[in-house]
Amino acid sequence: MTTYIIRRLIMMIPILFGISIISFAIMYAAPGKPAVMNLDPDISVEDRERQMEKLGLNDPPHIQYLNWMGNVVKGDFGTSFTKKQPVKDMILDRLPNTLILMLFSTILAVIIAIPFGVLSATKQYSKLDYGVTITSFLGLATPNFWLGLMLIMLFSVQLGWTPVGGVSTLGAEFSLLDRLHHLILPAIVLATADMAGLTRYTRSSMLEVINQDYIRTARAKGFRESKVIYKHGLRNGLIPIITIFGLMLPTFIGGSVIVESLFSWPGIGKLFIDATFERDYPVIMAITMFGAILTVLGNLIADILYAVLDPRIEY
Amino acid sequence: MLKNKSYFTMLSLLLMVSLFLVACGGNNAAPQTETNENTADQPTGEPQFGGNLILGTSGEPVIFNELYSTDTASGDITDLVFVGLTGTNENLEVIPVVAKDLAEISEDGLEWTFHMHEGVLFHDGVEVTAEDVAFTYSIFKHEDYTGPRAGSFTALEKVEAIDTYTVKFTLNEADARFGTLTGYGILPKHLLEHVPVADLEEYREFNIDKPIGAGPFKFVSWTTGQNLVLEANEEYFEGRPYLDNVTFRFASDSNALVLLLETGDIHHMIVPTTELATVEYYDHVNLHSTLALRYDYIGWNLARPLFEDKKVRQALTHAIDRQEIAETIMEGNATVAHAPVSPLSWAYNDNVAKFDYDPEKAKQLLAEAGWEPGSDGILQKDGERFSFTILSNSGNVVRRDIGIIAQQYLAQVGIEVKAEQMEWGAFLDKINAPNFDFDAVVMAWGLALDPDPSAIWHSKEIENGLNRSAYRNDRVDEIADLNTKIIDQTERAALLAEAWEILAEEQPYTYLFYPQQFVALSKQVQGFTHHPRIDMYKVNEWWLNQ
Numbered sequence: 113m114t115t116y117i118i119r120r121l122i123m124m125i126p127i128l129f130g131i132s133i134i135s136f137a138i139m140y141a142a143p144g145k146p147a148v149m150n151l152d153p154d155i156s157v158e159d160r161e162r163q164m165e166k167l168g169l170n171d172p173p174h175i176q177y178l179n180w181m182g183n184v185v186k187g188d189f190g191t192s193f194t195k196k197q198p199v200k201d202m203i204l205d206r207l208p209n210t211l212i213l214m215l216f217s218t219i220l221a222v223i224i225a226i227p228f229g230v231l232s233a234t235k236q237y238s239k240l241d242y243g244v245t246i247t248s249f250l251g252l253a254t255p256n257f258w259l260g261l262m263l264i265m266l267f268s269v270q271l272g273w274t275p276v277g278g279v280s281t282l283g284a285e286f287s288l289l290d291r292l293h294h295l296i297l298p299a300i301v302l303a304t305a306d307m308a309g310l311t312r313y314t315r316s317s318m319l320e321v322i323n324q325d326y327i328r329t330a331r332a333k334g335f336r337e338s339k340v341i342y343k344h345g346l347r348n349g350l351i352p353i354i355t356i357f358g359l360m361l362p363t364f365i366g367g368s369v370i371v372e373s374l375f376s377w378p379g380i381g382k383l384f385i386d387a388t389f390e391r392d393y394p395v396i397m398a399i400t401m402f403g404a405i406l407t408v409l410g411n412l413i414a415d416i417l418y419a420v421l422d423p424r425i426e427y
Numbered sequence: 428m429l430k431n432k433s434y435f436t437m438l439s440l441l442l443m444v445s446l447f448l449v450a451c452g453g454n455n456a457a458p459q460t461e462t463n464e465n466t467a468d469q470p471t472g473e474p475q476f477g478g479n480l481i482l483g484t485s486g487e488p489v490i491f492n493e494l495y496s497t498d499t500a501s502g503d504i505t506d507l508v509f510v511g512l513t514g515t516n517e518n519l520e521v522i523p524v525v526a527k528d529l530a531e532i533s534e535d536g537l538e539w540t541f542h543m544h545e546g547v548l549f550h551d552g553v554e555v556t557a558e559d560v561a562f563t564y565s566i567f568k569h570e571d572y573t574g575p576r577a578g579s580f581t582a583l584e585k586v587e588a589i590d591t592y593t594v595k596f597t598l599n600e601a602d603a604r605f606g607t608l609t610g611y612g613i614l615p616k617h618l619l620e621h622v623p624v625a626d627l628e629e630y631r632e633f634n635i636d637k638p639i640g641a642g643p644f645k646f647v648s649w650t651t652g653q654n655l656v657l658e659a660n661e662e663y664f665e666g667r668p669y670l671d672n673v674t675f676r677f678a679s680d681s682n683a684l685v686l687l688l689e690t691g692d693i694h695h696m697i698v699p700t701t702e703l704a705t706v707e708y709y710d711h712v713n714l715h716s717t718l719a720l721r722y723d724y725i726g727w728n729l730a731r732p733l734f735e736d737k738k739v740r741q742a743l744t745h746a747i748d749r750q751e752i753a754e755t756i757m758e759g760n761a762t763v764a765h766a767p768v769s770p771l772s773w774a775y776n777d778n779v780a781k782f783d784y785d786p787e788k789a790k791q792l793l794a795e796a797g798w799e800p801g802s803d804g805i806l807q808k809d810g811e812r813f814s815f816t817i818l819s820n821s822g823n824v825v826r827r828d829i830g831i832i833a834q835q836y837l838a839q840v841g842i843e844v845k846a847e848q849m850e851w852g853a854f855l856d857k858i859n860a861p862n863f864d865f866d867a868v869v870m871a872w873g874l875a876l877d878p879d880p881s882a883i884w885h886s887k888e889i890e891n892g893l894n895r896s897a898y899r900n901d902r903v904d905e906i907a908d909l910n911t912k913i914i915d916q917t918e919r920a921a922l923l924a925e926a927w928e929i930l931a932e933e934q935p936y937t938y939l940f941y942p943q944q945f946v947a948l949s950k951q952v953q954g955f956t957h958h959p960r961i962d963m964y965k966v967n968e969w970w971l972n973q
Binding site for chain 2: 142143144145152153154155156157158159160161162163166191194195196197202205206209264268269272275276277278279280282283372373374375376378379382383386389390391
């Protein structure tokens with residue numbers, strides 16, 4: 113197992129290297145140059161040219177890439193073109209916000225989705241099953257931004273129960289309650305899509321387990337139905353679900369872009385989308401690489417978890 | 428089981444209720460009255476001290492040092508934290524601030540001397556002197572200066588402190604623009620002189636973490652993505668501001684800001700035209716408007732054979748009803764423009780050629796230029812069809828609509844137009860140097876305080892500069908070169924008037940309109956003055972009716 117993990121970790125290096133080259137090439141080929149200078153008639157052509165030179169934007173692309181890579185190896189992700197701050201600081205500033213939001217919405221999704229998935233499987237073809245199925249498809253089909261807007265209109269604007277956006281009340285001391293208050297709407301919106309998918313996974317995974325021989329055996333032994341389902345069935349049924357979490361890791365960035373923009377939530381997703389519009393290469397590259405690392409790690413974690421949970425899997 | 432069932436029912440119920448309530452929302456807002464006139468201009472009662480003013484903004488600032496900042500979000504904050512020798516009032520005239528009076532200018536226009544107020548203090552208690560001013564402006568001239576403004580100060584030879592409160596700028600040639608360049612925030616020499624100029628731009632401790640100026644508000648804190656807090660400077664030389672605190676609250680976009688305004692979370696926002704209809708209905712908000720220092724236009728690419736001929740360009744303008752655009756797309760919040768200069772400028776000249784809506788005249792001009800209707804009804808000349816694309820940036824609804832309206836108007840005179848939109852970065856890349864890959868663009872220029880036309884109209888700006896229409900006219904070049912050397916404003920205005928006449932006659936752009944700009948302000952806020960160029964002007968005179 114240890115050798116397996118080490119081998120996988122070593123394999124990550126060429127993979128990440130390849131991803132970095134491809135991302136850099138795509139970014140460079142995309143239309144639009146870093147909007148280092150806005151179109152300010154006050155700023156002379158010479159000054160604009162000097163800024164480009166200073167940022168190394170006049171170098172050929174392969175030199176730019178090598179410079180970038182050289183710094184990254186030294187742990188330096190460079191300075192944002194537009195915000196003039198170290199990219200590392202910008203990401204570290206925003207990361208906690210994204211993590212809190214993700215954690216909260218994942219928990220929310222799990223505590224709702226798994227019980228409903230299990231119930232749906234055990235009462236297959238019942239009214240409840242149909243209800244859960246329809247709701248989860250609705251959840252999958254509802255665009256995040258639409259749901260978010262609706263919830264803001266209802267709870268923030270009409271009822272005034274929740275804040276319109278932001279992570280905490282302006283000028284207030286830190287308080288957990290205040291945080292939760294701000295967290296609740298974005299977390300619900302973010303959780304809906306996850307929730308729907310997770311319910312479906314749980315349902316099908318449980319259905320498969322319920323039809324296994326050992327469940328029939330347990331029933332035959334005269335165990336109570338709840339014990340059969342929750343003790344014998346659930347444990348096995350959840351194995352594939354847990355591995356899904358590993359694969360959900362990279363969606364931390366992608367999934368949050370819309371929700372973070374909608375709720376003015378200063379996280380990585382918002383940072384990424386702003387950087388993309390501004391062609392802020394160092395920020396784009398750093399977040400892309402961060403996402404790539406999460407994806408590769410997430411896959412690894414999923415594999416390890418699978419091996420740990422299912423003794424039949426060997427490496 | 429039962430518990431879960433009821434939970435599910437509740438969830439679905441909630442969803443249904445939310446749909447219903449949201450659907451009602453629109454109707455609830457309708458019956459409110461139109462109260463949003465400029466009532467806040469007459470303050471109700473006496474100014475009060477205290478309170479925290481919350482300004483909503485979607486742009487995150489970058490750097491609190493005017494020598495290096497280029498974005499408006501940073502400018503909004505430095506305007507409050509720093510003061511300069513001069514400033515501008517709401518009529519866009521240069522006025523003295525830390526200087527007691529406007530500059531004493533020598534006969535030859537080369538020496539500009541300012542006498543400064545005594546007792547103006549930086550936020551750390553040290554007095555602002557001529558040394559600080561000399562220090563600040565000498566940075567622009569330093570060979571290691573890394574900011575974007577070196578080009579503005581090419582005329583500056585040296586700057587020196589004559590005595591504690593007198594500073595003298597020496598120019599190497601007369602530069603009429605120089606007055607507008609004396610408003611940069613004065614930096615504290617005692618805090619920055621030990622920093623090499625080459626490192627100054629990256630000097631976080633001052634530029635970002637703790638900027639110290641002599642302005643009406645002191646910097647307190649900045650939490651990225653969330654808010655930025657300023658507090659009143661008790662020692663401000665024009666008197667303590669009424670407000671205790673000013674907080675900038677950052678939100679994603681104007682939609683988010685409008686929601687924050689509706690719930691009363693912010694007191695102030697700049698309202699884009701697209702949000703006006705919504706904001707007009709809020710009865711706790713006053714809407715202020717004033718002419719913006721800018722004009723919107725359709726720019727023609729003169730390097731393309733289609734637009735070479737002046738008559739064709741004049742015809743295009745004749746064919747488009749700009750009055751209609753101002754009334755429908757801009758909902759009446761714009762005035763038709765005829766030349767590339769704002770009516771707010773002292774150099775404005777109304778006496779220029781005007782090409783009003785006249786499709787018959789357009790057809791006639793096109794015929795004179797050799798364009799004849801082809802078999803498909805589209806004009807043709809030498810086998811070439813008159814067909815082109817109008818480009819604008821996506822996300823901008825107003826420009827999209829202008830493209831579409833232009834398409835319809837031009838179709839009526841036999842010209843085929845496609846209206847397209849592109850993402851901003853890609854759009855700029857396409858239309859700017861070195862690509863210049865466009866037929867026509869819908870754009871706008873925010874104008875500088877000084878009306879010098881060089882940056883946009885001089886032929887030397889074609890290759891790399893902002894003259895992307897590739898406009899070339901010897902007389903305009905001559906005027907552009909000459910105008911900045913004339914210190915006398917009346918004389919200079921007369922010369923510039925000729926440039927506007929030429930540019931109006933030649934129609935390298937179809938000048939569309941001068942738009943109004945809007946600010947929404949909570950009715951609690953009093954003492955507001957709307958400045959065409961400064962988003963938060965004289966905030967030290969604002970107060971909250973609590």
